[in-house]
Each structure stands twice: as structure tokens, then as C-alpha cells.
Amino acid sequence: xxxxxxxxxxxxxxxxxxxxxxxxxxxxxxxxxxxxxxxxxxxxxxxxxxxxxxxxxxxxxxxxxxxxxxxxxxxxxxxxxxxxxxxxxxxxxxxxxxxxxxxxxxxxxxxxxxxxxxxxxxxxxxxxxxxxxxxxxxxxxxxxxxxxxxxxxxxxxxxxxxxxxxxxxxxxxxxxxxxxxxxxxxxxxxxxxxxxxxxxxxxxxxxxxxxxxxxxxxxxxxxxxxxxxxxxxxxxxxxxxxxxxxxxxxxxxxxxxxxxxxxxxxxxxxxxxxxxxxxxxxxxxxxxxxxxxxxxxxxxxxxxxxxxxxxxxxxxxxxxxxxxxxxxxxxxxxxxxxxxxxxxxxxxxxxxxxxxxxxxxxxxxxxxxxxxxxxxxxxxxxxxxxxxxxxxxxxxxxxxxxxxxxxxxxxxxxxxxxxxxxxxxxxxxxxxxxxxxxxxxxxxxxxxxxxxxx
Numbered sequence: 494x495x496x497x498x499x500x501x502x503x504x505x506x507x508x509x510x511x512x513x514x515x516x517x518x519x520x521x522x523x524x525x526x527x528x529x530x531x532x533x534x535x536x537x538x539x540x541x542x543x544x545x546x547x548x549x550x551x552x553x554x555x556x557x558x559x560x561x562x563x564x565x566x567x568x569x570x571x572x573x574x575x576x577x578x579x580x581x582x583x584x585x586x587x588x589x590x591x592x593x594x595x596x597x598x599x600x601x602x603x604x605x606x607x608x609x610x611x612x613x614x615x616x617x618x619x620x621x622x623x624x625x626x627x628x629x630x631x632x633x634x635x636x637x638x639x640x641x642x643x644x645x646x647x648x649x650x651x652x653x654x655x656x657x658x659x660x661x662x663x664x665x666x667x668x669x670x671x672x673x674x675x676x677x678x679x680x681x682x683x684x685x686x687x688x689x690x691x692x693x694x695x696x697x698x699x700x701x702x703x704x705x706x707x708x709x710x711x712x713x714x715x716x717x718x719x720x721x722x723x724x725x726x727x728x729x730x731x732x733x734x735x736x737x738x739x740x741x742x743x744x745x746x747x748x749x750x751x752x753x754x755x756x757x758x759x760x761x762x763x764x765x766x767x768x769x770x771x772x773x774x775x776x777x778x779x780x781x782x783x784x785x786x787x788x789x790x791x792x793x794x795x796x797x798x799x800x801x802x803x804x805x806x807x808x809x810x811x812x813x814x815x816x817x818x819x820x821x822x823x824x825x826x827x828x829x830x831x832x833x834x835x836x837x838x839x840x841x842x843x844x845x846x847x848x849x850x851x852x853x854x855x856x857x858x859x860x861x862x863x864x865x866x867x868x869x870x871x872x873x874x875x876x877x878x879x880x881x882x883x884x885x886x887x888x889x890x891x892x893x894x895x896x897x898x899x900x901x902x903x904x905x906x907x908x909x910x911x912x913x914x915x916x917x918x919x920x921x922x923x924x925x926x927x928x929x930x931x932x933x934x935x936x937x938x939x940x941x942x943x944x945x946x947x
Contacts, residue, residue, distance in 0.1 A: 531883045533674040533844075548901060551576040551605045551614045551635075553626055555584040557709070558640060559617030562667065563592070565893045566615065566638075569901055576611060578602040581739075582719035583712065600721050602626055606633040613663075613904060616640060619748040621727055624649035627664065628656045636663040636904050638897070641762070642754040643917035647925055647946060650918040654944075657914040665900045665910040666917030668762035672899055673843035673892030674885050679832065680767045682839060687848055689836030691768065695813040696760030698752070699820035699827040706785050706793060706818040707743040711736045737788070744789035751791035751928050752816040753778075758924040760814055760830050761799075763841070765920055766911065767832070769806035772919045772941030773799035778930045784819040793818040797927040814927075837878075843892045844885040849878040918944055 548571060552563045555577050566572055576597040577588040585598040605611055606629055613636035616626050624644045630637050643666045644650050657664045670676055683691065700706060715736040722734045729747050732738070743749035765772065780795035795816050803809035820827070830841045837850035903910045919941060926937045926946065938947035
């Protein structure tokens with residue numbers, strides 16, 4: 494895997510008793526102060542210069558994620574949104590109200606690709622449109638930011654890879670966690686040996702609210718008059734107009750990719766960045782519809798298990814992913830990635846990393862201990878794990894902002910992004926195959942190097 498270059502990050506370490514911070518490169522393994530906190534901050538020395546001219550971008554798919562992408566992109570200097578495409582007329586009118594009356598709007602994304610004044614496009618459509626629009630956009634000379642998962646089926650992946658190679662356009666997949674300070678720090682700590690030899694990783698996503706389970710609001714005015722329904726179907730099976738499928742498309746296999754394509758892919762992307770992994774070799778999963786019996790075709794509780802073979806980049810390890818849309822314990826929204834090694838554990842979030850390392854027995858050679866339960870003297874000498882917390886600096890703009898920053902920098906300076914088509918495919922394929930394993934009730938074999946199902 495290619496390493497991130499010209500990092501814009503350094504780390505300021507603060508002891509809880511200190512009144513002033515010092516810029517340092519913390520030696521985590523030698524830390525001895527429980528509860529120490531370190532701030533993750535930007536390094537102003539490595540900021541790339543912005544060009545004077547605007548990058549003219551267009552948004553294809555102006556739903557909730559598309560608007561979030563556009564708003565984040567526009568926080569960057571020198572970026573202008575000039576056009577929006579969507580199949581629902583009200584979203585187009587809302588785009589004019591939000592971004593200006595001069596914004597060009599259309600229900601046909603091809604009109605945007607034909608415009609010479611557009612440099613790059615954001616593809617934030619339902620999953621089943623990602624591959625076609627991405628390929629056509631690059632062939633039309635546009636740089637592409639494509640929401641995850643990069644493709645809706647593994648058969649679609651090679652065409653995106655080949656088109657990026659052929660056109661040399663900057664293509665980035667929108668799994669922004671890997672651009673976060675938290676995941677950057679986890680990568681550094683793992684490389685330093687902070688948790689020893691990695692042997693297990695897990696990711697957890699929990700939600701409980703109705704909209705968190707993809708039951709998004711359906712507008713009262715939704716009809717075939719203001720929604721291009723046949724275009725939405727994209728040549729799939731013909732169905733009468735159904736606003737449930739249009740606005741809650743993630744619940745249906747023809748358009749979405751289930752929990753695995755929506756959420757598992759984030760953890761897989763971040764894990765591959767942290768470990769430099771190409772992906773798992775074996776995938777199996779289970780789950781079911783346990784609560785939301787509303788006609789959806791995908792589980793509301795899902796478990797995925799992935800085997801990662803030992804390679805030059807990392808030791809062999811297992812990954813366990815869990816998603817629950819019926820979780821009444823963790824609040825409306827919760828996620829975490831944990832990395833477990835032979836000498837410690839990391840809990841990784843986008844804005845925080847907590848490192849745990851067990852302290853050694855005081856004055857006792859652990860090799861001489863045979864039965865701790867029967868030796869009270871030894872038992873008293875076992876100390877709890879040391880905990881070091883890394884947090885982002887105040888005012889941190891977030892991983893979504895930085896992910897777009899990487900894309901814009903690469904477009905302007907001729908560089909590369911972390912999550913190009915190959916990276917995006919290697920993250921999307923295991924997630925998609927996780928659903929295949931669930932549906933077919935079988936183990937799926939995958940070659941992460943050749944990117945082929947076995």
C-alpha cells in the first residue's frame with residue numbers, strides 16, 4: 494500500500510499536570526503517566542499552497558449525503574459549485590436556494606458531464622449508479638469524488654480501475670475516516686509497535702432511531718411528476734412508482750448494499766489504511782431482520798468475519814464487524830474500531846485514540862507465575878492497564894474536510910489520493926462479499942492482491 498506523504502500533522506503532548514504544551518514526537522512505549530492526554534494537531538509547515546483560480550465542481554445526487562459533501566467541499570478556498578443534478582425536482586430547487594440562482598440544475602447528469610466549465614464531480618447517488626457515472630465522468634475529463642461503496646457489485650470494479658488508469662483523472666472514494674487524525678495516529682502507533690503484534694480487530698456500529706435504520710422522511714409531494722422514476726431504476730426490474738424505494742433505497746438490494754456497503758466499508762477502509770493491508774482472503778457473515786419488519790430486503794443486525802493472511806505489511810489477524818439497528822443501549826449512534834495486539838489495545842475514533850497497555854508485575858518474574866488465582870501475593874502485584882488518550886486539537890475541522898482537501902490538493906498539484914480506485918475497490922469488495930455470504934449462507938474466498946473472487 495502506498496504510504497501517506499507530506500503529512501500535515503504533528504502531535505503536541507500534554508501532561509495533565511502541565512500548564513504549557515510542548516511540540517514533541519511522543520514515545521508512547523516509554524510512557525508511565527496514567528491518564529496522559531495528547532493533542533493531535535496540524536503541522537502548518539506542510540500546508541500546500543492553493544491556486545488562485547477556482548475549481549468548478551458539480552454535485553450529482555443532492556440527497557442528505559450529497560448536500561453534506563457539497564457543503565464540506567465549499568468550506569475549502571478556491572472551490573465553486575456550478576451545477577447540480579438530481580432525479581427529484583424539489584432537491585434541485587433547494588439547491589438553487591442554497592447555492593445561488595446561477596447554479597445550473599438538471600435531472601440528467603449527462604448534461605453536467607458535457608459542460609466544459611466543470612472540472613470535477615461529486616457522485617452521491619444510490620450505490621447502483623456509482624460505477625456508471627464515475628466511469629462516464631472520468632471519460633468526459635472530470636475528476637471524481639465517489640461516495641462509498643465505490644461499486645454496487647464486484648463485477649463493476651475493474652471498469653473503474655481501468656478508466657482511472659486510462660484517463661489519469663483524480664478519483665477518490667468517500668470513506669473519510671482514513672483521512673482523520675485518529676486513524677493517522679493509530680497508523681503511527683501500530684507502526685511503532687505500541688500494541689505489539691496485531692492479531693485481532695473489530696468494528697462496531699450501533700443505531701436505534703428510525704432514520705438511523707434508513708427510514709428517511711418521504712416528502713408529501715413525491716410523485717412521478719417530480720421524480721424521474723424510470724431513470725432511478727437504471728434498467729433494472731420494472732416496478733410501479735414507489736417513493737419508499739426511492740427515498741429509502743438503502744433497504745433494497747437493487748439499489749443499496751446493506752449495512753456492509755453503508756457502514757462496514759468505513760471500518761474496512763480505515764483498517765486497510767492503518768495496517769497497509771490489501772484485504773482479507775476469507776469472508777463469512779450472518780444476521781437477520783430482527784426488528785424493522787417493514788419490507789426491507791437487508792438485515793438490521795449483521796455480523797461479518799474476515800480472515801487476513803500474514804503478508805509483508807502485517808501479521809495475520811482476524812476482523813470482526815458488527816452492526817445493530819436495534820440497539821437500545823448505546824444511544825442513537827455509536828461506532829468504534831479496536832485493534833488488539835500481543836502487548837496492548839487501541840480504540841480508534843476519527844477524533845480520538847485510546848491506547849491501553851498492561852503494566853508488568855512489580856518485582857515478580859511473570860514466567861514463574863503458574864496459577865494467579867491461588868497466589869494472593871502475586872495477585873496484589875498485578876496493576877491495571879495504563880491508558881493514554883490522544884485527542885484532536887480544538888477547532889479541528891474533521892476528517893470529511895480533510896478528505897476533500899486531499900482530493901483538491903491532488904487535482905491542483907498532480908498528486909495522488911489515499912483512497913483511489915484500487916484502494917476503494919479493495920475496501921468495497923469484502924463488504925459486498927459479506928452480503929453475498931449472508932444471502933448464500935456460505936464462506937466466500939477472495940484474492941486481495943489480484944482483486945478476484947476465488
